[in-house]
Amino acid sequence: MNGSGPLANGAERRSAEPEWVLCQSCRLLLYGKRFDRHAKVCPECGWHSRLTASQRLGCLLDPGSVTEVQPGAAVHDPLSFTDLRPYESRLTAAKRTTGMDDAVLIAHGTVRGRSIVVAAMDFRFLGGSLGSAAGEAVATAAETALGCGSPLLLITASGGARMQEGALSLMQMARTSNAMAALDEAGLLTITLVTDPTYGGVSASFATLSDVLIAEPGARMGFAGPRVIEQTIGQRLPAGFQTAEFLLDHGLVDAVRSRAEMPRTLASLLGVADVPDDQWGQDVEDPMVRDPGRLPRHPAEEIVRRARDLGRPTATDHIGAWLSDFVELRGDRTGQDCRALVGGLARLDGLPVMVIGHQKGHGPDELLRTGFGMPSPAGYRKAARLMRLAAKLRVPVIALIDTPGAYPGLDAERGGQAHAIAECLRTMGGLPVPIICVISGEGGSGGALALAVADRVLMCENAIYSVISPEGCAAILWRSPERAKEAAAALRLDARSLLELGVVDGVVPEPSGGAHNGPERAGRMVRNSVICALRDLRRTPGVQLIAARRARYRRFGSPWV
Structure with missing residues (x-):
């Protein structure tokens, strides 16, 4: 891995992994190192824990193939927003704890030798919320894919729009959607890997505009989250609503794949660019x-x-x-x-x-x-x-x-x-x-x-x-x-x-x-x-x-x- 950002030397400035982890699904106590070796998937019930953006890239891209891509500049605290604490203070804390500049990490690498550009969201950074910097990163990833003629993989994890940036956050939905449209016009494959959770402005823009939508088991995706729905119209969602399995049954995603299956699935999809020569089929009677x-x-x-x-x-x-x-x-x-x-x-x-x-x-x-x-x-x-x-x-x-x-x-x-x-x-x-x-x-x-x-x-x-x-x-x-x-x-x-x-x-x-x-x-x-x-x-x-x-x-x- 190249560069000096969060990909370099594993420098995510996070605390040491716990020795034991409690599975949030079957409640089994898991040995931390074994849990890590299984890409943070419970070997008993298949529960998928959250990964950081750089861990996502490590699971999917070929070792030694990854080059970090730096997004363009974005506005900083455009509204001078303060809620329980200043937005600037929240940004500083998120950068310190994650080692990231914002919620999206961009990389260019390969999957089983096939080129791909990846924009991976990290929920640790202010809930993966979509602000100006995150929108710039997604747009930069799309432009990078366009420039090198490679497919684009989006790995989503977000609670929705970043409210502290007001209408500028809202505009990122259109900004990123237009970036996806340019890839459509160029005939480049786009893939979204939906991870838990993916809500709001992310789900209602670039996340669901990809050609192929794949979700991790149990991942939730929707426009309005359960808490918003309950607070707005007083309805409590039924069990399993908005989960990957629900989305698959209702035709909203193409597949549900475990982390172990994803590299092979990606390689199969990326093979769409491999075109045989003019002698194809000539030996068939x-x-x-x-x-x-x-x-x-x-x-x-x-x-x-x-x-x-x-x-x-x-x-x-x-x-x-x-x-x-x-x-x-x-x-x-x-x-x-x-x-x-x-x-x-x-x-x-x-x-x-x-x-x-x-x-x-x-x-x-x-x-x-x-x-x-x-x-x-x-x-x-x-x-x-x-x-x-x-x-x-x-x-x-x-x-x-x-x-x-x-x-x-x-x-x-x-x-x-x-x-x-x-x-x-x-x-x-x-x-x-x-x-x-x-x-x-x-x-x-x-x-x-x-x-x-x-x-x-x-x-x-x-x-x-x-x-x-x-x-x-x-x-x-x-x-x-x-x-x-x-x-x-x-x-x-x-x-x-x-x-x-x-x-x-x-x-x-x-x-x-x-x-x-x-x-x-x-x-x-x-x-x-x-x-x-x-x-x-x-x-x-x-x-x-x-x-x-x-x-x-x-x-x-x-x-x-």
């Missing part, structure tokens, strides 16, 4: 069938049965089988997460990609948990968020489609199901990155099309793709759901028919009798087909991709197709 005459004809009802078989590989099966370094990204950022739709950043034979897919399951419990693969509006809002992130990071999108359709319930209608699907359609149409879609099972109506506005639409041999289910069509047009077999044949929802119609570009062969008879081989065929489709598109300029994609969908239904 293309298995796709593009001539409808080479495909056998099967009764439509048999194809429907195979497409719905619970033994077929799901989206998570495909992700686990042929993608690496997958980091799932969860939530719609408006209070919900839909488990019928999964997605995140991953690598396909070294190529960074964004994968998004409908998730059903192989048994009753999983089907119930995923809503039978029928996404709610939150699922489609999450998908659109991940698509926009793929565009920002310039990575291709792989969409895996297997859904009976979008969820049709009352809550979905109240939540704007139609709006959410429409937004996906519009977003996909304008993405300046390659999009490969694979209909791997059921492709039901607009709920499937919401992920299928692609440059290349592939379809597994025993999948189906239709405007409506055979049962629904029979009930509406034949006025009898028992006539679903006739409806299935009339809809021409099989791969051969859709290849003849030009709706799909290629058909992925399956093991005899269906993918459920050989999931590993079926997954391998999908992988190879996706690679071959991507290798032809990955160097195409975004403007050309968008123009060709829009022209493709402009033609459907025209007599010259």
Whole structure:
């Protein structure tokens, strides 16, 4: 570690660590040195104690890689503020006890060899409050990341705005948000590690503007803290409210990770910048069938049965089988997460990609948990968020489609199901990155099309793709759901028919009798087909991709197709 600040020589001017520490969760008495070796995590219950800013950097960055970055100058006690004691006195005491100039420490280093800029907040310095100096430090960190083309990691720990600086403290929310916007415009990855606590002006500005939000177990985040809520409106928060686990369930963070997991997770995310050379994928043989005459004809009802078989590989099966370094990204950022739709950043034979897919399951419990693969509006809002992130990071999108359709319930209608699907359609149409879609099972109506506005639409041999289910069509047009077999044949929802119609570009062969008879081989065929489709598109300029994609969908239904 370089420099003369708090990173140098461990000089944080703090008192010696206690010999024994009481876990604040399970109340176990912990030996101090062992507790330190475990990064201040209770080995019994997993409780995460607070770390200083320099300890955070030591846990995450490669040894010997860290260079401290000095922020610009900031105003000092602009209001000559005094409460129970002068603000200047509080500042002097905080500097003396922490060895820091203010609440944010900036460093440039590496995580497993990959460059990153880090702005780490320290709660010991006036509760990590956001004042002019802290805002300057966050802005400086963003500008440093912009200057060297590196991702930015924000480690948050704050009670909120620094009241002693009045409106100037409030202005830091806009100042730091604008700094984050500049990184968005430059296409640089931003990550927030939420630590306990993160409240007020920090949570309502730069902390929640990152591309990826990861929280430590038990970390609390919100705009108003429990004491403010209770004093303002008289409501006492329920147990677990605003914790990392609550935030994950409600779609407000992407993941909850322990300190031991964070370096690996960060390295996986930073790998999005590792782009293979032009020879990527050249050794893979293309298995796709593009001539409808080479495909056998099967009764439509048999194809429907195979497409719905619970033994077929799901989206998570495909992700686990042929993608690496997958980091799932969860939530719609408006209070919900839909488990019928999964997605995140991953690598396909070294190529960074964004994968998004409908998730059903192989048994009753999983089907119930995923809503039978029928996404709610939150699922489609999450998908659109991940698509926009793929565009920002310039990575291709792989969409895996297997859904009976979008969820049709009352809550979905109240939540704007139609709006959410429409937004996906519009977003996909304008993405300046390659999009490969694979209909791997059921492709039901607009709920499937919401992920299928692609440059290349592939379809597994025993999948189906239709405007409506055979049962629904029979009930509406034949006025009898028992006539679903006739409806299935009339809809021409099989791969051969859709290849003849030009709706799909290629058909992925399956093991005899269906993918459920050989999931590993079926997954391998999908992988190879996706690679071959991507290798032809990955160097195409975004403007050309968008123009060709829009022209493709402009033609459907025209007599010259």
